[in-house]
Amino acid sequence: MHNFFLPQVPTNQDILTASKRIAPFVHKTPILTSSYLNDISGAELYFKCENFQKAGAFKFRGAINTVSSLPEEVLASGVATHSSGNHAGALALAAKMKGIPAHIVMPKTAPQVKVNAVKGYGANVYFCEPNQKAREDKLDEVVSNTGALFIHPYNNYSIIAGQATACLELLEETQSLDYVVAPVGGGGLLSGTALSAKYFSPITKVIAAEPTGADDAFHSVRDNKVYPSVNPDTICDGLLTSLGDKTFPIICDNVSEIITANDESIITAMRLVWERMKIIIEPSSAVPLAVVLNNPEKFAGKKVGIIISGGNVELGKLPF
């Protein structure tokens, strides 16, 4: 099958092209600061707020970049994916904006609020049992019935180039950050972030933040082989997946360190952001701040960018 996506690890030019391509569709999200959080961390923190992105998460950058870069004839039958989370809503909205069908396979246990969001963007939703095999089987069936093109949530260079634009904007609007900290699940955001830092601010080190209860990326990078994410146990519902064969090498080459944080410290960090910054972030987005607060010896006195990945939270099920 022909590959319609970006065929190689995104270059600096690919990321700049993606940034220009998606500019008419995305929000250029604000970068916020908090004197209180600076005080308690001893660091100078810059929060890139992708919780304000369309569809509520950075995922829309990758989705709209990918859909916008494909030839019209490839898109005629629409796009498809399986996701219970932010990629589902992002792809559904991207398809709606492009006027093409979206077919989204969701586990039947997906939160009603996320199902409603996807349907609200006009996508066709297909339910399956909540396990990886059932998701892939149902997706194969949908793709074969509809002729839609499968858009992987992260293991895709076009997606990675799109996600990289968040860090690009962060680096353009701040000066000489010492670190950028991003959460890691499948590694789409993290690998895009690492590439943008490498190309556009080589002095800036990228650190990954991972929940202790889903630390497959930590072990994968340490042992230099991709471990699957088996029975992850964390509140961070956006970080349950394992690395892919495209994201893993980029991360190995360009991320300086992976630091884990337990759920208790993640919930504390999330609550601090809600109470002090008055913005709604999802648990996955709080892992970088938890890592910064847990490791003052590393971050105190440093300029640190933090990617707030999204703000899609079930308000009826808060951890506090």
Added chain:
Amino acid sequence: MHNFFLPQVPTNQDILTASKRIAPFVHKTPILTSSYLNDISGAELYFKCENFQKAGAFKFRGAINTVSSLPEEVLASGVATHSSGNHAGALALAAKMKGIPAHIVMPKTAPQVKVNAVKGYGANVYFCEPNQKAREDKLDEVVSNTGALFIHPYNNYSIIAGQATACLELLEETQSLDYVVAPVGGGGLLSGTALSAKYFSPITKVIAAEPTGADDAFHSVRDNKVYPSVNPDTICDGLLTSLGDKTFPIICDNVSEIITANDESIITAMRLVWERMKIIIEPSSAVPLAVVLNNPEKFAGKKVGIIISGGNVELGKLPF
């Protein structure tokens, strides 16, 4: 006793002076929009986000304007007030910034999080029984013991001039709004908002939004006499007070209408803002959006500014 405060209803020059005076201390808060909320309201909504203001509410504008306008010798013994809410934190922070003592009388039932915030700004806290008489008695005692200057939360022209600067910024950054909608409790924010609209955008009508369960302002304006707020019953903890003899005439002369909304519609509006805009607003701040959504015949097709008054919420006691 000599009056150290602004002696008359703020003029346009008084408001411009206040704006310049407080500029080094306040956040120039963002104005946010939401395509979803525009869709469901049929209106073009501009949210002036004072939930991002220092100490989490517009109240800091009035507090820092007042404290900054007083002669040094008057401030030597510090400032005092009674408040269970946002004025307490605002005045405590303003005093801290000016390096003077603050003495805050709080009902012993005040939420721990608000007590902690006030103490965190270095203020002296005095507890009293949770009723108006006990608050005033304790305040008299504190003022007489300390020589501190009492700063009323709203019935004070210096405070009103400070609160007016939020609407001034909103009008400076938007074009020809048809309406500005602000919540009303004691009327400090509302009277400042109405004065700014009158001076700086005369085509803009100001509408007050009031909870049905605390509709003393509605009845006061209708009958042209100030009714006390008796046993208010609403989730809007910032809007329980009655109008003052300084705010009432300004409101009568310059507010075009007071529209009430019940708590159910206020909670719905609050949840919509949390879920769709990803920002944390307190119940009192959701009353204007509830009014807009409840009255499409008035607001559809109009450009409407909404003052989001604050974001100080007990996360453990959410109404959803």
